[in-house]
Amino acid sequence: MAEERLSLGQAARLSRYLQILTQTSKAGRNNISSKVLSEHSGVNPTQIRRDLAALGKFGKRGVGYDVDYLKGQIKEILHTSGQHNIALLGCGNLGIAIARSNVFADHGFRISALFETDPVKVGQKVGDLVVQHISEIVETVKDRNIIVGVLAVPPKAAPAAANALIDANVKIIFNYSEALLDTAPGVTVHSMSPAGELLYALYFYLS
Amino acid sequence: MAEERLSLGQAARLSRYLQILTQTSKAGRNNISSKVLSEHSGVNPTQIRRDLAALGKFGKRGVGYDVDYLKGQIKEILHTSGQHNIALLGCGNLGIAIARSNVFADHGFRISALFETDPVKVGQKVGDLVVQHISEIVETVKDRNIIVGVLAVPPKAAPAAANALIDANVKIIFNYSEALLDTAPGVTVHSMSPAGELLYALYFYLS
DNA sequence: TAGATTGTTAATCGATTAACAATC
């Protein structure tokens, strides 16, 4: 098995496969073919077989891949077998929706802290967590070993919230708002852009 | 100017540029360089210049690109100058968050209908829209010329909601739930997968 | 055995990158 660092493309595809396998497993299926994986991931089936074969012969000819086995193998390759802690900024509708869903929990991420600037929301409970004021972020991030920050705040509040995360030494920022954020050295910013993806899908429908 | 169909990669990148330009324009800046566009899009600056130069010489050497002019040009290339109508399924926290935000509105998409199965929510107002029961979807989609359906329902309800959209003849489905959806001929399904993208970012942090 | 699907090859295409002249 190759022990080199994966290329950007390989890591992106393996993450996508892993996410699909986790949902497939949850749905009770225990076998999957490169064809089905292709339909859900948008990646060419030959490319999928090539990716998986390069890291170990995980499949059975004529049968496909064992979902849980493959899931475990990819988790090891991506070094994401453990639990990782997330801080969520913003407890409006979007923040509450994220906190209550299993989007992250299904994949080994635990939302470990909620922050707000609105004093009315501070102190309220969401699930097992108590909403904290943003001023407590540095200490909490350190204490709870949080490396990911999720921004679910209005666009206007996003830059300040991002700076708070950077000051608190978070390594990865996940931006759900439509605001553009400045980059900081050593911090990865990932912005959701549903509108951009919709424009892309529309182009192929319109032409 | 080339009038051929864009490649998948080109269309994806141009959509991303357009989304960033729209936000840049909103922020009041009227000039942008390939370097800044690169920081926000993750695309190599040379690749950006190559993409843009291939479709017309839009930039000024030593200066950069005029934001609004470039935005207009890309909109024409992507055939997305017009308004497009969206149906939103699910009026929980996530649905309300999407309906009240400008994520789609900023890019020429108008949320034109809201649907729910919960009788308590049907009839309530969200902004200017009245929440409708899912049973009205076929007629409404036809009447309001809706081609995009956004799923903001719990994972368990997602497959049924997706089928309702397909029956209503929607062409593009945007899945915000973590459920896997079956594909249908002629319908593009695009699933958000924040957890997958987070696994990807984490891999490069951990290795 | 028959059917299905992986693993693998080879050929093509698109993306990435460095470098730099052109020019604002």
Add this chain to the structure above:
DNA sequence: TAGATTGTTAATCGATTAACAATC
């Protein structure tokens, strides 16, 4: 003029695709 950034080339690398033998 000096500084900055585009447009463009060329070389390399990774992704896509078709095809098919291997094998479950």
